[in-house]
Amino acid sequence: MPLGKRMDFGDAKYAGVEVAWACDIVETLENALTTGFDFVMAPLVHPRFRRPAPTALPRGTFQPPFTRSDLLLGSGQWGGQVVGKISPWIDCDSANAALARDSAAALAQELAWAAHLSLQAVALPPPQQPLNAANYARVLNEVLGGVASMALWLRIPAAAPTLPDDPSDGDAASSSSSAEGAVLVADPWEWWNQIRFLCHHSPRLGVALELGADLPSEANLQRWRGEPLKAVVVPTSAFLTNKRGFPALPKRHQDFLTECFKRGVQVVLSGNPHHTSPEAAQPGGNAVAVAADGAALAAAAANPLRLYWEYLSFLFRKIEAASEQELVEMSYRDYLQSPLQPLQDNLESQTYETFERDGTKYTTYEEAVYRCLLDRVPQEEAESRVTVLMVVGAGRGPLVAASLRASVRARRRIRIYAVEKNPNAVVTLQNRAIADGWEGTVTIVPADMREWDAPEQADVLVSELLGSFGDNELSPECLDGAQRFLKPDGVSIPQAYTSQLQPITSHKLWNDVRAYDDLEHFETAYVVKLFKFCPLAPTQDVFTFEHPNRAHVIDNTRSVKLSFECTPPGGTVCHGFAGYFDAKLYNDVHLSIHPPTHTPNMFSWFPIYFPLREPFYVPQGARMDVAMWRCAGKHKVWYEWAVTAPHGAATPIHNPGGRSYYVGL
Numbered sequence: 001m002p003l004g005k006r007m008d009f010g011d012a013k014y015a016g017v018e019v020a021w022a023c024d025i026v027e028t029l030e031n032a033l034t035t036g037f038d039f040v041m042a043p044l045v046h047p048r049f050r051r052p053a054p055t056a057l058p059r060g061t062f063q064p065p066f067t068r069s070d071l072l073l074g075s076g077q078w079g080g081q082v083v084g085k086i087s088p089w090i091d092c093d094s095a096n097a098a099l100a101r102d103s104a105a106a107l108a109q110e111l112a113w114a115a116h117l118s119l120q121a122v123a124l125p126p127p128q129q130p131l132n133a134a135n136y137a138r139v140l141n142e143v144l145g146g147v148a149s150m151a152l153w154l155r156i157p158a159a160a161p162t163l164p165d166d167p168s169d170g171d172a173a174s175s176s177s178s179a180e181g182a183v184l185v186a187d188p189w190e191w192w193n194q195i196r197f198l199c200h201h202s203p204r205l206g207v208a209l210e211l212g213a214d215l216p217s218e219a220n221l222q223r224w225r226g227e228p229l230k231a232v233v234v235p236t237s238a239f240l241t242n243k244r245g246f247p248a249l250p251k252r253h254q255d256f257l258t259e260c261f262k263r264g265v266q267v268v269l270s271g272n273p274h275h276t277s278p279e280a281a282q283p284g285g286n287a288v289a290v291a292a293d294g295a296a297l298a299a300a301a302a303n304p305l306r307l308y309w310e311y312l313s314f315l316f317r318k319i320e321a322a323s324e325q326e327l328v329e330m331s332y333r334d335y336l337q338s339p340l341q342p343l344q345d346n347l348e349s350q351t352y353e354t355f356e357r358d359g360t361k362y363t364t365y366e367e368a369v370y371r372c373l374l375d376r377v378p379q380e381e382a383e384s385r386v387t388v389l390m391v392v393g394a395g396r397g398p399l400v401a402a403s404l405r406a407s408v409r410a411r412r413r414i415r416i417y418a419v420e421k422n423p424n425a426v427v428t429l430q431n432r433a434i435a436d437g438w439e440g441t442v443t444i445v446p447a448d449m450r451e452w453d454a455p456e457q458a459d460v461l462v463s464e465l466l467g468s469f470g471d472n473e474l475s476p477e478c479l480d481g482a483q484r485f486l487k488p489d490g491v492s493i494p495q496a497y498t499s500q501l502q503p504i505t506s507h508k509l510w511n512d513v514r515a516y517d518d519l520e521h522f523e524t525a526y527v528v529k530l531f532k533f534c535p536l537a538p539t540q541d542v543f544t545f546e547h548p549n550r551a552h553v554i555d556n557t558r559s560v561k562l563s564f565e566c567t568p569p570g571g572t573v574c575h576g577f578a579g580y581f582d583a584k585l586y587n588d589v590h591l592s593i594h595p596p597t598h599t600p601n602m603f604s605w606f607p608i609y610f611p612l613r614e615p616f617y618v619p620q621g622a623r624m625d626v627a628m629w630r631c632a633g634k635h636k637v638w639y640e641w642a643v644t645a646p647h648g649a650a651t652p653i654h655n656p657g658g659r660s661y662y663v664g665l
Contacts, residue, residue, distance in 0.1 A: 013261050014038040015312050016083060017305060018233065018270040021046050025072050029081060036309040041083040041123055041268055044110045050089055053105030056098070066109065070117055078117040083153070083268075085123045086110050092136040093129040104139050111143045114150060121151040121230070123208055130191045131184055137198035144202045153208040153230050154195060159216045160186040187570045189223055193617070196507075201615065203511040206230035208268070213238050215252050219569045225263075226505035226534035226575070232260050236271035236308060247275045247307055254315060261316050263532060269312070273304035325603055328357070332606065333531035334508050338524070339467055339608065342393065343474050344664035346422040352396045360602040361591065362402045365464070368493050368585035369406035372460055376491070377412045386413045390458040392449040392482050393465050394418035396428040400442055403462060416441060417458070419482075421448040450481030457487045461547075463494070468527050468593070468608035469542075470499040470581030471630070474637060474663055476545045476556040483548040492547035497583035499542040500594050503564055503574045503624055506533035506609075510575040513611045522613045523660035525579070525639060529606045536572055536618060537564035539580065539594065543630055556637075558630040561644075566622050574624065574649075575615045577641070579608040610641055616649040624649075631658065638662035 016039040022028040025042065032040045045067045054063070070078065087110065090103040114122045124140070127133035140152060184190045192207055199205050206228035212235065215221065234257070239247035249257070257267065322330070340347065355361075369389070377385050391399045400418050407414045416438075420426050426446040433439055445452060461482060467473035479492060486492070509528065513521050543558045566572065582592040592598055593605045618624060625645035631638050638658030643651040655661055 013264070013316055014266050015309060016041055016231075016266065016268045017309075018042075018085075018268055025068065029073070029077065031303060033081070035303040035306045036313070037269070037305075039081045039083055041085055041270075043087065044084040044113055044122075045087050045106075047087055048089070049087070050102065051106065052098075053102050055105070056101065067113065075118055079120060082117070082119060083121045083123055084110070084114045084117070084119050086125055088125045090125060091128040092139055093127070093133050100135060104135060107136075107139045108142065111139075111152075115143075115147050119150055121153055123153045123155055123231075126155050126157065126188070127191055127195065130188075131194055133191070133195055134198060137195045140195070140205070141199050141202075144199060144204055147204075149204075151204050151206060151230065153206050154192060155208045155210055155233065156188045156192045157210045157212065158188070158221070159212050159214055160188060184571075189220075189570055189572075192227070193571065193573060197617075201507065201511060201514070203228070203508075203515075208233055210270075211235065211238055211253065211256070215256065217569060218252075219567075221256055222534055223505075223568050223570065223572060224534075225259075226507060226532060228507045229260070229263070229265050231266045231268050232257065233268045233270050234312075236269065236274050236305075239274065239308065239311075241275060245275070247311055249311070249315075257312075257315055258319055261319060267312055269305060269308050273308070275307055276304055277307060325601055329529050329603055329606075332529040334506070334512070334528060334533075336509070336512055336526040336528050336609070337606075339472055339527050339663075341473070341663055342422075342465070343478060346424060347395070349396075349424070349428075352425065352428075355604050356396065356398050358602060358604040360599060361464075361604045362398050364589060364591050364599065364602075365399060365462070365493070365585065366402040366406045366409075368589040369403045369460070369462065370410050371589060372491055372493065372586050373406060373410040373412040373414070376459060377410075382412055386415050387459045388417070388456060389414050389460045389462060390417040390419060390454070390482075390485070391462045392419045393463050393478065394420040394425070394429060394444075395422070395464075396425050397432050399462055399464060400429075400432075400438070401436070404438070404441070414441070415443075417443050417445055417454070419445040419447060419449050419452060421446070449478060452485075454485035457485055457490070459487055459490055461486050461490065461492045463492075466494065466497060466581060466583055466591075466605070468581070468605050469525070469579045469639075470497040470583065471543060471545055471556075472525070472608065472639075472663060474665065476547075476549075477632075477637065477665060479547045480549055480554050480556070486548055490548065491586070494547065494583045494585045494591075495587075496544065496546040497581055498544040500539040500580045500582070501542045501562065501577050501610075501626070501628065502539040503536040503566070503618075503626070504530070504533045504576060504578045505536060505573050505615075506530070506575050507573075508532050509609055510611060510615055519613070520660040522611050523655035524611075525661060526609045526611075527606050528609045530578055530609070533578070534568070534572070535578070536566045536568060536574060537624065538567070539596070540564065542579070542628060556630070557632050560628050562626045562628070563645075564624040564626065566618050566620075566624055568618075568620065570620050572618050572620075573615050574612065574618050574643070576609055576611040577626070579610060581605075610639070610654070612643070612651055613654065614651065616643070616651075618646065618649070622646045627653075633658070635665050636662040637665065 015037055017032050017037045018041040019028050021043045029040055090107050092103045094100040127136050208231040210233040242248040429444045465473050465475035465478050540562045542560055580594040582594040627642050629640040640653050640655050642653040
C-alpha cells in the first residue's frame, strides 16, 4: 500500500524491504506485502554462486539452471513487486583476468534475466574498483542500449568509506598526487560520476543511496539533489531506540528522508530487526507508539520489521501539507517550457488566466502605484490634479484593476489608458470596462505601444513585460519605444530590473533536453520550475536595465564575464545555468524570483534554464568563468553563452547569431 496514504506530493511514496536469498520467493514476497511493504529487493541469483563464463567451458558442457524459475510469480508480481539485486561478488575490473571475465558474463546474464522478468528496476552493487570501473560500465552500456524501460540503480554509500592507514609508506603519505587520489577514491559521489559519464548520462541509470549510522555533511548530501536519486537504502542498524522502546532514526536521518519523500525517492529497509514490540505500549504522547496500535503490534509480532515500516510511514505522514502554491507548481516541476513571446505572439485566454491567479504580483504592483501616486500628488492637490497613467501591455486588465485600487487607497484621481495589441484581449478589456464600471476613467487603446500616438503625455507608465530573465520578453525594447509619451519627470513601473545567473547540476533537466536529439534544443533557454537540482555557486548579477532610459543613444545589447567560485564539498558536474531576476517596481517595492530575495507566495515567473551541450566535471573549489551576451538584430533579440574555465572545460559559444533561439521583435 502507498506509504502514509497521502497524495499531496504527487505520486504516492512507496517502501520496499531488502531480503536475502530465499528458497520460497512466493512466501517471502507475501510476508513483505502483509507487513506493509510495497516491494522486495531480492537477489536474482544466489549471492555466492560464482559460475564460469560460458566461453570458458568446454564445448558441449551441460549447464544447469543458474537461478529459480520465472513461473514462481506472475509477470505482474515480477514487474511491480520485485526489484532485482545483482550478485555482490561481481568484479568486472578485477586484476584477476578469470574473475573479470566471469564477472562480466555473470553481470550480462543477470541483467538479461531481469529484463526477461520485466523488472522495473535492478539494484547494482557499487564498483569494487572505485574510479577504475570502465569494464563494469561497458557491460552496463550494452544493457542500457538494449532494454526499453528497465531502470538500473547503482548502489552508492552516502558516507565515504574509511581508508586503511599505511604508516609504513611515508613517501606515499607525503605525495600530493596520492593524497588527491585518496580523496577521490574516498568520495562515493566520484564513483557514481565516473560510471555516469562512461554510460553517457543514461536517463535509465540512477542511484540507490545507502545510508549508514553516520551521515556525511549537509553540503555533501545536498549534492545528491541534482542527481537521479531513485531510492534510499536505510539499514535497521541506523535506528536508535526511543524511550518507549520503539525504533527511531536520528534527527539528521529524519530530515534527509523527509526531503527524499518530497522528491519522490523510494525508501528501502535493509537488515535484520534489532527491535521487538514492547509488551505494554500505551498510545499517546509518542508518535511511533500512537502509530503502533493493537493491530500494528499484532503485525509486528508476526514480522518485527513492521515496527520499522510504521516508523517510516509516520515520518511521511507528519510532513507538513503542501501549500496551495506548491500544489499549483507541482505539475510544472522540472518541466521544460519555451518562454512566452507576448510581443510576437498573441497569448491565449488560458495563459492570461494562469498568470492572473497570482494575487501577490498584482497586490505588489498596487502597492507600487499607490506609493507613486502619494509621492507625485500632494494632499492639497488630491482633488484638483489628475494623474495620467498608461498601462502598456494591459492584457485582460489585472494591472488596470490594481491601479484603480491604488487610486482609491491613495485618494488620488487618475485617468488610465489601457494599451493592448492582442485583439482578443481587447474584447475582454472592453467587456470589463462595462461590467466593472471603468467607463469615464479607463480608455482602451487597441494598439502596439511602440506605434501608438498618445493624445497626451503620461505621468506613470505601468507594465508587466518582465520574463524569467527580466529582459527576455523584450521589456527594454517595448518600454524604450513607449517612453516617448512619458513626461520628462514621468515614472516607469518597473523602474529597473537585474538578471542573475548561477551554475547548477541537474541530471534530469539535461537529459530532458538531450531527448530532443538535436543541437537546437541545447541552444534554447527554457522556463522551468527547478526542483531536482543543486546550485554550484552563489548567483551573480548579469544585465541591468533602467526605465525611463534617457541615454542619447539607446543600446540594449549587453555582454558580461562572470567568475564563480564553486562551493560543493567535493567534485560536481555542471549541466547548465539557472537564471533569475529582481525588479524594482518603485523605490523599495520589489518583485523578485531571485532566491535570496524571492517575493513570498509569488508564482507568475519560474527561473530560466540555459543548458550546456556537454556537461563537464567541476573539481572541488574550482573557479568557473562564464561569458554571456545579449545580442540584437533588426527583427530579433537573442542570448549567447559559453564556459571559458576551468581548464579543459571550455565550451563552444551556444546559439551564435541566434541560430537556434531568439525572441522576435
